[in-house]
Amino acid sequence: MHVIPDESYREQVIEYVQEHLRDGSHMNGAGGLGRYVNDYDGWLQKIANDRNVGVTETTVPAETYMLVRESDNRLIGMCNIRTQLNDALRNRGGNIGYGIRPSERRKGYNEINLYLALVRCQELGLDVVLLDCRNNNIGSYKTMEALGGILLDYYDDEEEGLCRRYMINVDEAINTYRNIYEPRIRRR
Numbered sequence: 577m578h579v580i581p582d583e584s585y586r587e588q589v590i591e592y593v594q595e596h597l598r599d600g601s602h603m604n605g606a607g608g609l610g611r612y613v614n615d616y617d618g619w620l621q622k623i624a625n626d627r628n629v630g631v632t633e634t635t636v637p638a639e640t641y642m643l644v645r646e647s648d649n650r651l652i653g654m655c656n657i658r659t660q661l662n663d664a665l666r667n668r669g670g671n672i673g674y675g676i677r678p679s680e681r682r683k684g685y686n687e688i689n690l691y692l693a694l695v696r697c698q699e700l701g702l703d704v705v706l707l708d709c710r711n712n713n714i715g716s717y718k719t720m721e722a723l724g725g726i727l728l729d730y731y732d733d734e735e736e737g738l739c740r741r742y743m744i745n746v747d748e749a750i751n752t753y754r755n756i757y758e759p760r761i762r763r764r
């Protein structure tokens with residue numbers, strides 16, 4: 577399930593960050609958590625504010641969710657939904673960022689994470705969402721493709737290198753993949 581971060585997840589989120597640091601792994605979709613490693617309250621405040629930010633050349637509103645496994649309440653991953661885009665994000669970055677903690681990767685969790693993000697996008701009335709990833713991030717683009725992602729184009733980013741840009745039709749994806757992912761959400 578997707579859960580809005582709050583005080584009750586303080587220890588789990590700190591441990592989630594530490595696992596990424598130990599692993600030397602990227603932490604994506606966490607609403608800037610990497611910049612608040614020692615300031616959980618500051619991060620909670622920041623992601624709460626993000627929900628109400630206006631669209632400007634440099635800012636957009638965003639929602640951050642934790643993917644939590646219901647059977648043991650374990651924090652598995654995170655995702656960040658940019659609910660409106662500015663021109664910069666329309667070209668590069670897109671609507672959704674996500675990540676799964678290193679010890680829980682390659683178990684199908686990110687597909688559930690993206691499915692739940694799409695359900696939220698549908699609630700928000702988004703018809704189409706854009707997603708980007710590095711060309712060599714196979715786990716990321718396979719997740720998008722598993723949910724009906726259509727490869728739009730490639731672009732060269734100064735920092736990230738070659739990247740792929742995908743589009744997902746939200747209603748179509750949910751209608752097509754509901755029967756696959758709804759049972760998986762309940763099973764875990």
Ligand SMILES: CC(C)(COP(=O)(O)OP(=O)(O)OC[C@H]1O[C@@H](n2cnc3c(N)ncnc32)[C@H](O)[C@@H]1OP(=O)(O)O)[C@@H](O)C(=O)NCCC(=O)NCCS
Nearest residue numbers: 604675676681682683684685686687709714715716718719
């Ligand atoms: C990318 C990431 C989110 C994938 O999470 P995950 O939970 O391991 O993904 P899933 O288990 O749901 O797998 C999704 C698909 O990708 C494939 N996959 C996942 N990791 C892979 C890898 N390292 N190499 C090849 N395929 C991979 C899976 O086999 C699955 O494909 P399938 O549907 O054909 O079986 C995770 O590796 C991660 O957090 N990486 C660091 C942060 C990051 O890169 N975020 C995305 C930025 S755009």
